[in-house]
Amino acid sequence: MKLKLFVFLTLCTIGFTTAQNASGNGVITGKVIDKNSQQPIPYVNVSVLEDSKIITGGITQENGNFTIKGLPLKKYLVEFQFIGYKKVTKEVTLSENNKTVNLNNVIIEEEAVQLAGVEIVKERSTIEQKIDRKVVNVGKDLIASGNTASDIMNNIPTVSVDPQTKELSLRGNSNVRVLIDGKPSNIDAGQLLQQIPSSSIKQIELITNPSAKYNPEGMSGIINIILHKNSQDGFNGSINSGVTFGETPKVNSALNLNYRVGKVNFYSNYGFNHGLNANRGHINSFRPNLENRQEFGGSNLNTSHLVKLGMDYYIDEKNTISFYTNQNIVAGGGDGYTTINYDSALLRDSKQFSYSDNDNYTQTYDLAYKHDFSKKGETLDFQANFSNTESPEKTDFKFNQTNPTSTRFTTNDIERDTDYLQINLDYVNPITESIKLELGAETRIQKITNDFDETISEPSESYNRVGNSNFVFTRNIHSLYTNFGKQWTKWSAQVGVRLEQYEIDGDFQNVVTSSNSTENINDRSAIKDDIFSVYPSVFFSYKMNDKNTFNFNYSRRVDRPSIGQISPIREWTTPLVESRGNPALEPQFTNSFEVNYTRTTTIGAITAGVFYRQINDEIGRVIYKNPDNNNQDIISYSNFDNNHAFGTEISANLKVAKWWSINASSDAYFKTVRGTVENANTGNQERAEVDVVIFNARMNHNFVATKKLRFNLFAMYRGKDLGLQFERKPMYRMDVGSTYTILKGKGSITARMNDVFETMNFSFDGSIPYRQTGAFYWESQTFYIGFNYMFGGGKNSALQRKQRDQNETQGSGGLL
Template sequence: MKHLFLSILLFTSAISMAFTDPVGKISGSVIDQELNEPIPYATIIINDMEGNLVTGITSGDDGTFLIENVKAGDYVFKVQFIGYKTFSKEIQISRNSTNIEIGQIKLEPNIAMLDETVVIAERTTIEQRVDRKVINIGKDLMTTGSSASEIMVNIPSVNVDQDGNISLRGNSNVRILVDGKPTNMDPAQLLKQIPSTSIKSIELITNPSAKYNPEGMSGIINIVLHKNANQGFNGNLNTGVTFGENTRFNGTLDMNYRKGKFNIYTNLGTNVGPRENGGTLGLPEQNIEQVFSVANERTSYLYKVGVDFYLDKKNTMSFYTNQGRFSGGPDGFISVTDFDNPSMDLTQLLDINMDNRNSAYNFLYDHDFEKAGHDIQFELDYNDFEEEENTSIDFRDTELDFIPYKDFVLQNRQNFTGNIDYINPLSDVSKLEMGAEVRLLDTDNDYETTNPDFFDSDYQYNRDIYSFYTTFGQTFEKWSYQLGARLEKFNVDAIYNGNLVYEDDYFTLYPSGFISYTPGEKNSYQLSYSRRVDRPGFGQVNPIREVASPRLTVAGNPELRPQFTNSIELNYTRKLGKKGSLTSGVFYRRTQDEINQVFTTEENDPGSIFLTYDNFDSNDSYGAEFSANYKFTDWWSTNTGLELYGQTLKGVAGNEFIEIDNKAYTFRTNHNLKATEALTFSLFGFYRSKSQDLQLDIKPMYFMNLGARYSFLEDNKATLSLNFNDVFDTQEFRVEDGRPFEQTGRFKGETQTVYLGFSYRFGGGKNKALKRKSRDNDESGGGGVF
């Protein structure tokens, strides 16, 4: 009986193995046929015999590649890279041939393409990766406006308010990174300074793994700037002019020179010109109306210079610096009319001049081990931000005894980051990652005023974070998973006028998990979880009072505690062959110790409001997203999305605790119509439903943009673009039913504009340069009002 049982067991196992589909892997390396040098980041494509994409990857820094978990079958193997002829070969994965070694692939330069450099796609594409959504910016979005802030309106899941503040999935607690690195600038101001033509792609990371810093309730938005890194000397010139109530100019120049082991590159950008903002705010119960008109002057410069040094096939060193300069600020008036008591009327004149400098320096050392994918990186990053803000306030048309005054603010933030990251593919189906990081932030805010109701003050905010993370993942035939955890030690102290007003010191664990299921080539599912934190931003903890308007005073709360969020989301992607793809997802977030606004009335003036911040109990947020990237015909394609959000808001208004159940949705659709090979038209439509925050009920907003692009010269090296934004002049911010007392308002920016752009690419090249890991930061953009 024992032998019979063993025989049956062995026979059953043999039958099971015989009927189990084998899984194979494909490996090799890519080099330049003439130079005999590795080609990093070449595109490796595996198609079925009908031409449908099965899987793909890019070659590593040393030109090697390894594709695992390929099902049995016949495939077409392709290798592509700009400036080279495509390599193609038919391969077969079978039970007798599961390990396909392609060997060394020598790509032949394509003489007809040697003049091409970094080619910008005609239309924007959306790529759904395991941990993020990547929006590759095409010429259709690059020509919508002069700055990153104007491009953001077109990005799925992202909303921009009348002041340029960004929210992701209906939540403003989002981290903004540039090239994977934090900056010390206010996010709204940063986005207005980055020229639209400098942006290569925008990454939305809504549920980051433990590998990433845990800040940001709703996730991370990473803006990737162009980095030309091809062989030889080449570059891109992009420039544009915006015509509206004012004229604005933006332009960028990307250049690089690469030869042998050196690559030197630079990106220069500028954004110049004023922008008008105006509106009214009424208080029906007090019979008061406020009217304001402000021109925001802006002159900004952004440049990036870097060098990569390829020591050998296994070792690379890289250094770059980002430098930003800005000068300008709002200049205008706020007029208050009290219809019941004209003696309370006044007009406030304001003139704010800001000059800031933002400097970032980065060093990276990368070492590849013998095994493909086995890698270690060491990185240092230093960021220094300085800003001088001079404000002049004067009063006219009033019987009140207000006197003119001036405010002088000097702000300095220094942020140092050092980290080490290690990746080890333990086997064909498993991978281990681990790393450590230190982040040191020192902030000093010096305030001087001639206002007799306030006094000079100094506020220092210092924060140290030490962290360690590890993740482990495995991939099977249809399933894959990744588990991770990040341990952080956090220390902070706040000093106000020489006195310690707040300090905290604690350890926190941030777990994360991902599960993916791919039943076939066309369908994929992903379930993810992460724990995240939002630490108070500088403006939310800065106790120095700011007079935002004659009826509103703002100050931070230095005793604010961090808010912690548990986030879970489920995503589904359906590939439609060469036509495009459909994506959908649902998410839920529970936040503890939520940071929110507190609106109270002033004791000596019930018609005036004091705004600060405090911690409240839990907050629930949830939502669903649907998007389609589809090509109807050879001449008509679309990116269309619908986003539904809901959240519970808790705070104080009018000295009373309130709870708001906010529900809203956003619909946006972008269509590209190709008239000829050289001429393309575009149409963009946007609608955002009514919504609520603690202070106001916000009415719906909608608008439409039209655009055209024409490419010319040899190989379409030059492009002329024309865009008509807000065709029907409907893009405005309207509010009603305010708290702590009723308010009605209409705010209108300079939205109806015509943008004329020109781009030209020159030079020739092929190989791309070193990639870096995206970094996060913990400083919220919250605080303040305008």
Template sequence: MKHFLNSCFLVVPKKSLKFFFISIFILFSFSSFAQKGAITGSVLDKTTQEPIPYANVILKSGDNIVTGGITTENGSFSIDDVIFGTYNFEVQFIGYKTENQTLTLDKDHRKLSLGAIGIEEDAVALEAVEVTAERSTIEQKIDRKVINVGKDLTTAGASASDIMGNIPSVSITQDGELSLRGNENVRVLVDGKPTNISSRELLQQIPSTSIKTIELITNPSAKYNPEGMSGIINITLKKNTNLGFNGSINTGFTYGERARYNNSLSLNYRNGKANFYGSYGNRFGEGVTNGFINRTVERTGQDILSLADRTSHLFKFGVDYYINDKNTLSVYTNQNFFDAILDAERNISFLNTPDANFNQFDLTDRNNINASYNVDFKHDFSKEGHSIELEVDYNTLKSDTNNDFDFTGNTPLANYDEFIDDTRTNTTINLDYVNPLSDNVTLEIGLETRLRRTENTYTTDRIDFSNSDFRYDRNIHSFYTTFSQSLGKWQYNLGIRLEDYNVDTQFNEVLEAPFNFTDKLFNIYPSGFLKYSPSQESKNSYQLSFSRRIDRPSLNQINPIRQLSTPQLILSGNPSLVPQFTNSVELNYNRKLQKGNFTFGGFYRRINDEINRRGFFDEDNPTVLIVDYDNFDSNDAYGLELSASYRPTNWWSLNGSFDVYSRTQKGFIEGESVEVNNTLMNTKLNNSFKATKDLTFQLFTFYSGRQSVLQYDLKDNFFINTGARYNFAKGKGTLSLNFNDIFRTQRFAFETFRTIIQEGQFKTDSRSVYLGLAYRFGSGKNKSIKRKKRDKNVKADKLL
């Protein structure tokens, strides 16, 4: 670890560090020479007289926060360097009533000792916290939507993939492909960090009961990594911060055509200056997929049956050490172990020459170990919100894949094996500085370094394929700054990100000359956000945002190693791809209702050099279709979104969303200029019916309309889920029963009409029954500690 940390810091550009520390020194010099005083005291539970640690103590001037802090483990606090004046003093702690006092500091009262301040429980607030845990809520922030995952979502299915389809603006296909606002160019992060596996595999491996929040960042600011055309989805895993010893255990069983299981355990111990936490989750079982592909002109067909036996284990361990009320050191690790055996049978038929029919048997054995290690140190200065934070994240992936292909029947194809060894490392270093220059002005400055290396080795005994290896190195150094200000009813945030990008790749194939590619780019990514709220009490708010983003070719998109999917289909990458750039504008309106809320918005995206799939026939064998990637001309996309939650009665609540996206794609396919105009519609509606205090029923419906791209159409998709949830043991336990895809209508169906004319459809065993049990336990009162979360600089990276 020591060697790793030393190597990480050596890669940061010296000029960037010099500029950064000069900027920090200048900002530190903005100190006031006004006369100052101090305030001390302690906070107790008024009933039990026990000290309350980590309560918020705040000084306000009018409605503006001037300074403040949190109480120590023994309930005491000290607020230093307070400029003379009269303030409103508040003590806040979740589940308690807020305590208010008016204080004056002057030359005769330089130090105020408030003694012991007793605060009392707020029964209404505690009840609200319990209700919120029952159902998911959506927070609309200036740059993102935050979905706080309640029991209604965790009981929707066994994995993150199962519940993603319930999230507004998010869609997931039967084969696990994720899209945001109708586009698959989305980055998925875990705890704000990139991983080295694809989003499809990632969502299948994370148990749903391990998820705390899901953040949708559709138009990220300059503070965030600019990769991801349609935005970022950040999944935050649970980390308990309750006092004493606490935990939860979850287990679930799903049965469709085969059985699948999921389990998770979360433990936490917090006492004094340290918070220790750990969790374990697993998923294992089999899934079945049936499908067909028919080619009209060639009059050929494929009937496909696939059985996937997957096992995943996810561990998270960490500790937060509160050195004092100004300094916190956090260390954690995520360990993900995944094994899968995929067994597929393809019956390939030729209607004109039935004697040529044959069978293909594919057996894939894949296992990977994905590990991440994170160290974070944060220092809070005396002024509220003034902080500096250093974070180092190291992620590794070791993946081995064995493919065995056997053929029977009248075919010249010989049996063969192939082996793929994939090793990836990803190091990210962040230094973030936040300084509230005044009550309504904040300056943020940061540096980021991302180092990535990938080594891929392909070995096969197939005669017409060659052994090869592929190396991919990518280093990115970034500097960002944002400036935000509140001006009465208006808030704005302006930012800019400077990025130096270096890539070096090498492809070696037996008996072929090596292929080398290097690229060096410097880019600027501006962003802007504007929010208007008619008043502090207003139920309405309006938001306008702009950002420039980039999508660089992923490893799978540029890796030229050819892989056989069927005798008629070969998959490959294109090392000549160039990045695609996106300019995005977004406008949103939010309104709070007495019994709910709704959000209505629109967006426009202009994408240049769009990366998309293409298909063409092999020159040496015209019956074989090669599918790789290419840059197409341009893509204009725009859309409208409406999401709402409403509670008509005490026993009935509903939330839903309706999205309409339209896009124009232009490109060249086999020398022909092609333009496609397409409109896509998605709608979701979730009803919740509370039969008793502890028994709730749910009904969820989803519909996705037909959509077109340059070479194929995707047919519409529709399904209905229903379920029930029962709480017992005074809310500590939850029993769930779901019936998913009741009418077995969920599918992935397509029609290809350029290069080759064919149609196909795939269905998984999505019609299934899920039975889950959750139980939460803990010592003492289990009052959740409300402490300020650090504003993570999300480091989006390519996931493939």
């Protein structure tokens, strides 16, 4: 009995010892070395995998060494990953006879070789479909298509830039927000995109259905432009300069500088634009008894300076504080004319001349702090952003009428001042390898003051009129959000909700005195609103295999009226047309659904998708008679009925041959627009409804002739659009260009001919409130020649790579 008990205890001891050895006595050690510099690399991610699943891991120390302890005695795959480097894997077998394995020096190699302190970009752009966004990785083919961000946007699937106004739209809708490195900009998007060199762009994210983490504004979503982060010690920079030849030459230049020493990184950017832009157009009006033709024309001379100065201070490997300031100065002015020729000899033809000076000064100050917790991926971000914009405008009008001749002089003096404060706090916690929690809070406070003085004088009739309109508008938005993400083997999901309290308060006062006492006015009105809203979002992704991925998502969005849409102060005027806002305008809410499919082939990726939008109180343009002037129409905004829209789109990024690549996309939108319009004959408001089909397509071909020379061919077609009151005619154009690399790859020369056949213009045909046709033209046919040069050099900084590159939304070293 004692012998049996002894044998039993012995076997238990052996089993326990074996199990103990198998469960935690194995050790893997080594050192990670850079292949080129032969220097150790700190903070490299080391993962230990068993059956393709990560069971443990760690990071390398400052000297590149790593030690993974407590491993069961089994066979493993060890992965080494570091941003900017190729992944390396090693097979390791731990056994009773080999409990400690020393991998010695593990050599890893950079994916993108550093040349003169500037990252070498890939030859060809690629497109990735992620769970909540489409990511365009910008390659040389896109950079060659234009010198600025504005130039290359037309080559991005479903994105368009209006060639005249530079207004940006996504999926045919201009209600889109633009972020730079994940942060909002207080500078007009059209102007900002012209200041960012295309060579500074690393990625463009198309977030057509943003999650609860983002502000819910913008029906068509968000465009996030991610800039290259300089990862070099020492001094680095780039310069871009170009001239566009139209009716007159226009200059665009940008200088980017970066200096890293120790724990401090300094950066500065300067952008310069100068040019005279001409435009013209006409409108034929068939209004009963007032049939006429209006002709418009003029030119505007604008000079802008955009300066950014900033600093990053890397307190230690877990804490970074950043500060930057933007100073944007724009000086503009121009002259224009409007002529009106009536069909009836009984009506007096007229001509109006205008001379304007427009200035804009925006100053922005931004402070950010980032903390990395001990757990990998757990972060806390704080940002405070304040900006002030002053934009005075003075315009003199001279209005002449014939038969009999009379002259009226008008001066408009406008003062606009905007203060904006935004504070964000964001927390990310990867609870497990497959579960992630995001929490955040945001406050936005905005105050806008508009002061409009108008003086009218008609010497021949001894008539004088002086008016003052003042509009003070405040808007406060307070938000809380949470996102919860979960990953399975082939599935991933993300659900979130955003809570927002929206408060507005507006006060409008209008005082008019004239030599004709019957025109004296002293009116005052106010607008006030207080809305609490909930914005949910849901995302699902299914990766069938490496070649097939499906995505489904839903979110609730809002389009809140801008100051220009609600301000009763007129924006511009002609003798027959005036533009002003509508103080009674309500926010527009949208429920947006999407399904996308991505297919990866041997020559590239193809993405197809469908979407549906249910729109409540849709905001749209309306035209109605001016109640104070029966001969003048007012263009304003109104809330239409609840509408809906759905569409399909397909895009492809293909490498047809070594020398030929294609980016192509097409989309079709189907929508029903309902609302109330004015009947010109009766003056009554009537219900209207129209079904609309819009088709757009674009194709960008890139041809590599030699290692240094490449050619580009771009064509686009924007189909007709039908509204309640008019139809916009189709628009199309074709561009050709080439890029030649010089100075051992550090520089390049780009030449491009835009709108080769001069077919791009805006034309329309309207029937409500009466028949109107018209067209507007600008300098669409231009020739551009540009030069880009990258300079500087330095030693890689692993700490800076970890802190800057790992967080793509860190707003450093770029224009904002």
